Amino acid sequence: MNLPLVILLLPAFATLAIFAVPASRPQVVKGIAFLATLGVLVASIVLAVTFGTTDAPSETVRATGHVYKHVMTVPWVPALGLQFKLGVDGMGVAMVLLTALTIFTGVCVSFSVKERAKEFFLNLLALVTGVFGVFVSLDLFFYYFFYELAVIPMFLLIGCWGSTTKTMSRDYASMKLVLMLTTGAVFALLGLLAMYTKAGSFDMVRLEQLAATGTFSRAFQLAWFPPVFLGFAALVPMWPLHSWSPGGHAAAPAAVSMLHAGVLMKIGAYGILRVAVTYMPEAAQVYLPWVGVLCCFNIVYGGLVAMAQKDMKFVVGYSSSSHMGYVLLGIATANLIGVQGAVYLMFAHGVMTALAFSLIGFFYEQTHTRMLDDLGGLMKKMPFVGTCFVIMSMASAGLPGFANFVSELLVIIGAWHAGMYVPAILATWGIVVTGVYLLRTVKSAFLGRMPARWEGLEDARTPFQKLPFVLLVSTLLLFGFWPAPLLSLIRQGVTPIVASLDKAAQKTAAETGQR
Amino acid sequence: MNLHLILPEVLVLVGGLLAVTVSLVAPPARRAGLVPWVAGLALAAALAAVLVLRPDGVSLAGSHLSDGFSRFVRAMACAGGLLLVVISSSYTRRLDRGHGEFYGLLLFALLGVMLVSSVTDLMGLFVSLELVTITSYVLAAFKRTDPRSAEAGLKYLVVGAVSSAFLLFGCALVFGATGSVTFATISTHVAGKGFGPLLALGAGLVFCGLFFKAAAVPFQVWAPDVYQGAPSPVTAFLSSLSKSAGFVLLLRIVSILVVPAAGTPGGDAWIAFFGVVASLTLLYGNLGAMPQRDVKRLLAYSSIGHAGYMLLGVTVVIAAKTTALRVDGAAAVLVYLVAYYLTTLTAFAVVVALSAQGRGHDSAGVYAGLHRRSPLLAFAMLLALLSLAGVPPMAGLIGKFLVFFSLVGAAEARPGLYALGVVGSLGVVLSLYYYLLLIRDMYAKEPAADGPQGPIVLPLGTKVAVFVGIFALIGLGVYWGGAFDAARAAASALFAARG
Numbered sequence A: 001m002n003l004p005l006v007i008l009l010l011p012a013f014a015t016l017a018i019f020a021v022p023a024s025r026p027q028v029v030k031g032i033a034f035l036a037t038l039g040v041l042v043a044s045i046v047l048a049v050t051f052g053t054t055d056a057p058s059e060t061v062r063a064t065g066h067v068y069k070h071v072m073t074v075p076w077v078p079a080l081g082l083q084f085k086l087g088v089d090g091m092g093v094a095m096v097l098l099t100a101l102t103i104f105t106g107v108c109v110s111f112s113v114k115e116r117a118k119e120f121f122l123n124l125l126a127l128v129t130g131v132f133g134v135f136v137s138l139d140l141f142f143y144y145f146f147y148e149l150a151v152i153p154m155f156l157l158i159g160c161w162g163s164t165t166k167t168m169s170r171d172y173a174s175m176k177l178v179l180m181l182t183t184g185a186v187f188a189l190l191g192l193l194a195m196y197t198k199a200g201s202f203d204m205v206r207l208e209q210l211a212a213t214g215t216f217s218r219a220f221q222l223a224w225f226p227p228v229f230l231g232f233a234a235l236v237p238m239w240p241l242h243s244w245s246p247g248g249h250a251a252a253p254a255a256v257s258m259l260h261a262g263v264l265m266k267i268g269a270y271g272i273l274r275v276a277v278t279y280m281p282e283a284a285q286v287y288l289p290w291v292g293v294l295c296c297f298n299i300v301y302g303g304l305v306a307m308a309q310k311d312m313k314f315v316v317g318y319s320s321s322s323h324m325g326y327v328l329l330g331i332a333t334a335n336l337i338g339v340q341g342a343v344y345l346m347f348a349h350g351v352m353t354a355l356a357f358s359l360i361g362f363f364y365e366q367t368h369t370r371m372l373d374d375l376g377g378l379m380k381k382m383p384f385v386g387t388c389f390v391i392m393s394m395a396s397a398g399l400p401g402f403a404n405f406v407s408e409l410l411v412i413i414g415a416w417h418a419g420m421y422v423p424a425i426l427a428t429w430g431i432v433v434t435g436v437y438l439l440r441t442v443k444s445a446f447l448g449r450m451p452a453r454w455e456g457l458e459d460a461r462t463p464f465q466k467l468p469f470v471l472l473v474s475t476l477l478l479f480g481f482w483p484a485p486l487l488s489l490i491r492q493g494v495t496p497i498v499a500s501l502d503k504a505a506q507k508t509a510a511e512t513g514q515r
Numbered sequence B: 001m002n003l004h005l006i007l008p009e010v011l012v013l014v015g016g017l018l019a020v021t022v023s024l025v026a027p028p029a030r031r032a033g034l035v036p037w038v039a040g041l042a043l044a045a046a047l048a049a050v051l052v053l054r055p056d057g058v059s060l061a062g063s064h065l066s067d068g069f070s071r072f073v074r075a076m077a078c079a080g081g082l083l084l085v086v087i088s089s090s091y092t093r094r095l096d097r098g099h100g101e102f103y104g105l106l107l108f109a110l111l112g113v114m115l116v117s118s119v120t121d122l123m124g125l126f127v128s129l130e131l132v133t134i135t136s137y138v139l140a141a142f143k144r145t146d147p148r149s150a151e152a153g154l155k156y157l158v159v160g161a162v163s164s165a166f167l168l169f170g171c172a173l174v175f176g177a178t179g180s181v182t183f184a185t186i187s188t189h190v191a192g193k194g195f196g197p198l199l200a201l202g203a204g205l206v207f208c209g210l211f212f213k214a215a216a217v218p219f220q221v222w223a224p225d226v227y228q229g230a231p232s233p234v235t236a237f238l239s240s241l242s243k244s245a246g247f248v249l250l251l252r253i254v255s256i257l258v259v260p261a262a263g264t265p266g267g268d269a270w271i272a273f274f275g276v277v278a279s280l281t282l283l284y285g286n287l288g289a290m291p292q293r294d295v296k297r298l299l300a301y302s303s304i305g306h307a308g309y310m311l312l313g314v315t316v317v318i319a320a321k322t323t324a325l326r327v328d329g330a331a332a333v334l335v336y337l338v339a340y341y342l343t344t345l346t347a348f349a350v351v352v353a354l355s356a357q358g359r360g361h362d363s364a365g366v367y368a369g370l371h372r373r374s375p376l377l378a379f380a381m382l383l384a385l386l387s388l389a390g391v392p393p394m395a396g397l398i399g400k401f402l403v404f405f406s407l408v409g410a411a412e413a414r415p416g417l418y419a420l421g422v423v424g425s426l427g428v429v430l431s432l433y434y435y436l437l438l439i440r441d442m443y444a445k446e447p448a449a450d451g452p453q454g455p456i457v458l459p460l461g462t463k464v465a466v467f468v469g470i471f472a473l474i475g476l477g478v479y480w481g482g483a484f485d486a487a488r489a490a491a492s493a494l495f496a497a498r499g
Helices: A003-020 A026-049 A090-112 A117-136 A140-161 A170-199 A204-212 A218-233 A244-251 A254-279 A281-307 A312-333 A336-367 A383-396 A403-417 A421-446 A463-481 A484-514 B003-025 B028-053 B068-092 B099-116 B122-140 B147-178 B183-193 B197-214 B222-229 B232-261 B265-289 B295-319 B323-355 B375-389 B395-411 B417-444 B460-478 B481-496
Strands: A059-061 A066-077 A082-088 B057-059 B064-066
Touching: A003 A026, A003 A066, A003 A082, A003 A090, A003 A117, A026 A090, A026 A117, A059 A204, A066 A204, A066 B481, A082 A090, A082 A117, A082 A140, A082 A204, A090 A117, A090 A254, A090 A336, A090 A463, A090 A484, A117 A140, A117 A254, A140 A170, A140 A204, A140 A254, A140 B395, A140 B417, A170 A204, A170 A218, A170 A244, A170 A254, A170 B395, A170 B417, A204 A254, A204 A484, A218 A254, A218 A281, A244 A254, A244 A312, A254 A281, A254 A312, A254 A336, A254 A484, A281 A312, A281 A421, A281 A484, A312 A336, A312 A403, A312 A421, A336 A383, A336 A403, A336 A463, A336 A484, A383 A403, A383 A421, A383 A463, A403 A421, A403 A463, B003 B028, B003 B057, B003 B064, B003 B068, B003 B099, B028 B068, B028 B099, B064 B068, B068 B099, B068 B232, B068 B323, B068 B460, B068 B481, B099 B122, B099 B232, B122 B147, B122 B197, B122 B232, B147 B183, B147 B197, B147 B222, B183 B232, B197 B232, B197 B265, B197 B295, B222 B232, B222 B295, B232 B265, B232 B295, B232 B323, B232 B481, B265 B295, B265 B417, B295 B323, B295 B395, B295 B417, B323 B375, B323 B395, B323 B460, B323 B481, B375 B395, B375 B417, B375 B460, B395 B417, B395 B460, B395 B481
Parallel strands: none
Antiparallel strands: A059 A066, A066 A082, B057 B064
16 A cells, blocks of 8 residues: 555545535544544655655656555546646655644544534545645646646635634735635646646656756746745745745644644745756755745844744744745755755654644633733643743754754755855854743743632643644654654655755856856 | 438437427426436437547538537537536526526537637638527526616627627638638638638628627627626536637637747737737736625636637637647637536536525625535535636646646747746736635625525535536546547647548
8 A cells, every 4th residue: 555645545535435425523533633643744754764665666767766655547638648646755754644633632632622513524625635645746837736726725714714803804914814825826727737748747756857957947946946836835935925824833733833823834835846946946046045045034034023023823934934034045056955955854843833823723712812911820730831931931942952953954064065154154143042932932932920810720630632733843852863764764855855955056066167 | 411410410409499399398397307307318419429439520501510629528518518517507407487498508509619719711600600699688687677687688789789789700711711611611712821810800790799708808898798797507608618609719710810920020010919918817806806795796707817818729729829829729719618617507506596595696705704604505615716717626726837837838839829828827816816705705704794695505406516516626626638639639620620
């Protein structure tokens, strides 16, 4: 049995199963969602652990030596050469693992959803089916198909179960999110179609081979890299295309914020690496330095805006766009250390943000406010949740011992290697900014004097309530202290990408030399 | 005589006459139940005749052509008509008279749509198109006592008469310039001599007449008023099958009149003509739909927007430099048509079911909290709207994907077409906005306090139509290889005639 197919079909079938359950039986719905996502998590761990040694069918890109494993091909529309093709490389495995972890913990914290539980889980599982589809597809048509599949459940989840605050209504936030992401997607689609027209295939393995052997001319790359890159960069979100994201996080229910900030934004960075950079490395060499400039705005501007926020979800929302700036910086370095760091940070930041939003969601259910001015001293009533929040803040600020430290260090070293001294210095300074706003958040929400109205708050008591937090914290610590296995997985996926970037740089240098 | 070649048409004609007869002779109490069955069976028989006999050849003294293209369109018209009859049955059962007239006229209009695909000369073109149009005038004004329905019929008549005059004058000029009314001769003439000013003017007028049917700029102004005022099942017909008659003819006329002149300056001028019309139609429909709060009006503007996408496909047919790319463009239009009419009919199954609740049940306020009152209707409408927006896994995605696919394919040789791609992309985003607004009304809101409350009881016909629609939309959206192959075969028949 093909593991990526299992991972894709489990949530899809769970969606259909939930359809058949009457709305009056929310416990059954939750049970199905729990079991399906648990199954996906187990399958993903098996996929990750056995990835190095598996003898499942694989395909290799001859020109770059890039190996995709667990490959499965079903002809879909023979007239156009479309295939339903699944497969993963190390980078894909890391992302699948992240998604599985996020959705499992997301389902756990969503057990408290009471209103229209059936429809909630229906949408949540449809959403995650799309996300898994993106990470395991090896055909550009299905890649796009699954990506768009994820967008509409997101709209319904935020629009129906989201929260409205004084500064941001869920109606506005959900609409803005969908429209901006779709704008990005349709322009990226034009680029994907242009690639098909040139190469005659949507098969991503074949496209990689063709790209490495020079099918896409330099002029073609220079023309099409911007729309494809910007389409994905809107999802990352790169400054100045980021404005949908903090509001979207803030308005969404906890599990959706977790998936959204934890995984969905990574689809953008994944797409940049997998499609834009891999197929158009020469153009990437031209444009990536500019990305290195723009990502500084993400890091510094995002951090500074986060400092000024009063709503905790907005703090974490802006902090996300700040951290995704590090991911972009890692990609912009175009060297192995930096790109590895970027992908490692995608994983670490996903886990860390999922933790942050699950914790905020936990006490928001009881307090119905996230405004820092209203909170205070919560540590007295919720020592467990408070401690986890402090741990999350330390991880986010890049303290040694957490996966975030490893990745941010790699990104900054990579940037220094690439001669991007100013971005590297700004990025280092950005860590200090992160520390400032997170400590401030911890101080005003969890420490100090507690307003009397919070006397009745309850901590996470049962093991089931603690499970998602424990799982996420231990993942951060595990890969903080022992980065080697995850790093080697990621290296398997990004080495060919960096190699093609190097080759493009040499080619450009040679051509410039000739002139 | 090769009568078996026109057997589908004969069956539909007989069905229409039978429907009228049955409603005259049957006891009044049983009419409402009986007449839709007659109409439905006739269409099912005609569909079977198309699929089983696979008519191929020329009949009626050379004026009726059965090729792959016409088979595709006739099958589409019969299947869509069948679904339309099922949808209408839940509406007409509340009428106390006029069942025979309603289904009879509907079948005659469908007959017109079928004939449109098989015409071989300008006379046939005009007659078959008028068969669709004139029956539509009566259908639009079917609720005589309702002033809005009468107004819709009158508006449709006035604008329709003007566009018929355009069409007829255009046909006359084309005849004057080429000396013939048969497509084959006209095609040879254009291939040999290119476009003179007279022929260009004639062709332009013919296209204008067809733009009326297709609801394309600048002949789109009738659509919102007529869609809103006409009885809901008639609106469903106007926005689905009547519209496809326009596009079927556009493809046919483009293939005989414009494609043979491709490469000459006179021929290439049509690229800009169609490109501009397509862009304006796209923008007009999608921008106009944004402020609409009446669902039928909203669907009218959205149908104008969709006409824009299909016109993009027609533009590709003209602009493409190889026959393979032309076939891709025409196939994209055909798949889009199928996806669009399935989607529209599903949406109208919901609209008709809600209209049946009483007057004024088309405003978006009635859709607020629909998921509480009827989960099935809300879900069907959700899927239909997502399909209109072109979101996976719905049929509408495939139509849009193929149009963009053929557009980018042809744009490699003509970079100007990328501009149309950008307009089309913007259209996708604009349209998503107003579809999502309606989706939000249905799912994120509660039923309005002063509006209708309580669950909706659905007649069997609506349930059947809705389920067929849901499965067809998802089925075509996920597995579309077969439909694409059929559309490609049909499209290549369009260009095979000239070798």
